[in-house]
Amino acid sequence: MSSEPTRPFGDQNAAQQRFLSLFLRSEREIFRYVAALVPNVADAEDIVQQTALTLWEKFDAYDPQQPFTPWACRFALNKTRQWIERRQRWQALLQGGLAEELARRREELRPDLELRLKHLEGCLTQLPREQRDLVEGYYYRRDGIETLAEHSGRTVGATYKTLQRVRQALQACIENAAKAGGAVS
DSSP states (O other): OOOSOOOOHHHHHHHHHHHHHHHHHHHHHHHHHHHTTSSOHHHHHHHHHHHHHHHHHTGGGOOTTSOHHHHHHHHHHHHHHHHHHHHHHHHHHHHTTHHHHHHHHHHHHHHHHHHHHHHHHHHHHHSOHHHHHHHIIIIISOOOHHHHHHHHTOOHHHHHHHHHHHHHHHHHHHHHHHHHTSOOO
16 A cells, blocks of 8 residues: 555656655755754654655645745654654663563573474475465565565465465464474474
């Protein structure tokens, strides 16, 4: 599902050109605005990128009679606030010992996770080639579902459904292997 506004094709191109023209002229100012609020340049760049996406989504609401940069900076401020809130929550969790607890818990679970991964590897080899290709495309190559659907000749919905069934089959295989206490071959 696309979050892109729906416009007729011709209007879409004109809107994109107008948006890009306005955004590119304002980008440095937007960046300076955000960089004054966050300490890290990389974070500021990420926030500006997120802001650009939101600006494009909301571009239909932009009043061309008003200056673009102040309008864009309001969105940048909101994105910056969201970033600061997430960071503060994360820092509070880390200060509360979450990182140490996660590391301790991961170490506790490591033998079980390694065994489950071994079972997963065995279960993957048992899949029919088409299903294994689907899993490898989606999880290892990070192909989009549309690409996978196109390559398989299925609809996007059918591809999602097939992937869901394969995941369920892998889950059952892993659980059965774990119950048996042995390696899957």
